[in-house]
Amino acid sequence: MSRSDPLIDAFLDDLWSTKGLSDNTLSAYRSDLCHFEHYLRQQGLTLLAVSQTEVRGYLAFRLEQDFARSSSARLMSSLRRFYAYLLHKQQIATDPMALIESPQLSRQLPDSLSESQVSRLLAEPDVDDPLERRDKAMLELLYATGLRVSELVGLTMEQLSLRQGLVRIVGKGGKERLVPLGELAVAEVEAYLTEARQILLGYKQSDVLFPSRRGQMMTRQTFWHRIKRYALRAGIETELSPHTLRHAFATHLLNHGADLRVVQLLLGHSDLSTTQIYTHVARARLQALHEQYHPRA
Template sequence: MTDADSSLIDTFLDSIWMEKGLSENTLSSYRRDLTQFAGWLNAKQLTLLKCQRRDVQIYLAWRVKEKLRASSTSRMLSCLRGFYRYLLSEELINENPVHLIESPKRGRPLPKTLTESDVESLLEAPDLKDPVQFRDRAMLELLYATGLRVSELVGLRVHEINLNQGVIRVMGKGEKERLVPVGEEAITWLQRYYKESRLHLLNDKQSDVVFPSRRGQKMTRQTFWHRIKRHALVAGIDKPLSPHVLRHAFATHLLNHGADLRVVQMLLGHSDLSTTQIYTHVAQHRLQSLHQQHHPRG
């Protein structure tokens, strides 16, 4: 990638970070998409400023040929739209090459989820004699009880949890704060974890991270994801899992038991109700399965 393209990407990301307050994860994905596109252009003796509409179309055709997912292409196009709108506003280009280019058609995939018995098996998988696995049990209990994003869970600080009132103050996407209630079961596990495990993990170190790693530091999302897969193996769960699996289960099981969609939206921290509505399809599928299984004319 040329130095000029790299500088343009840095300037754009700095601009939208200050304007929109995007998370590090979002900024990283934007940088990845723009860097990949710039590298593809450079290989064809082109730059981001010299890109034309036809170049974008050829790039999209290349992505189809490479069998890249429609969802990632849609995200990439969204990133390019914002990037070239910025260049246009800064008068660095005269025409937006992404204007009028449509995102690829794609069906919205249903989130993979676990049954309630699957969740019970997963929660019981950690060996409570091991302080690290005791921490994992508390994390899994809290994740299932609240529907937090994994990044929100590993980033929790002690002062953000009020066990007396049974609530967590969460800073979500776009620096939006929300209060999430915690059930009695999860509170009990947190209290036990504080008494029986957390001090062992800190090993006399000072930290306000609720769930520290073996070294007493903040755990990464990737580390916790590996921990979930390990416990799923012990629990005998062979379904495809994602880092959001318990978040999906939290939402689906609430809806299965009659929770209001807007309440679930607030708990998940979704700014748009349409993002939450996908879970109603999962719940409806569950209800149809129960009907077919138990109704005499199902």
């Protein structure tokens, strides 16, 4: 599976040019389709010689191999888009995915942090250290805006307007959105720009807003590991993910009365149903508070 089938390459090129999908999303599609192509090859078949029977056989094979239901759901999405593309290009006569249903997924509540935990996390970086001053600004900005970590580390100077208190984000599918920063985030980013950024850059010119120790754009994995280190120092035992502060941002907004559609716009969700899972989070927190404090709960 070291080389992709030309059909897969053509499909991914089409997605990249027409949908503007991220490298991570395209990589996930490639992985799903290459594994499926490898399975077909072992059956003496090709991607163009597939019926519902082969697709169902592959799903049964994955079930036997104990693949997660969520990964099978993603696979189904990959196969649906791929075979819709082939049908549109008239490379197949019928769509083998037409009558196949995706596995039902339980709605899992995203991991989040309480407001006190967020406060402890944000207070942890040592602002006298240039790297930690940078991290402090990044954490404040992340919690203030609900950005994806990939959006945060990819920020450039031209996307930021401290005077207006806004950051311009190009999210999934190339969609732009303007997100307000808030006074605390603006103050922390200003302090970082004044005290630390040029030190990290070695006083060289760069458009990267939050450069690494080497003066280059940081990877999201690096920043995630730094978040976990601050959480450990702050005594936070909650399991963290790269999106933990994004989830906290949405949950805390809803807990304080924000409109769901406003949260949808701020998060950059194209579909309101994606945002609605946070109403379950907020409702669960409110129910827990009621049970804890109401005398007749």
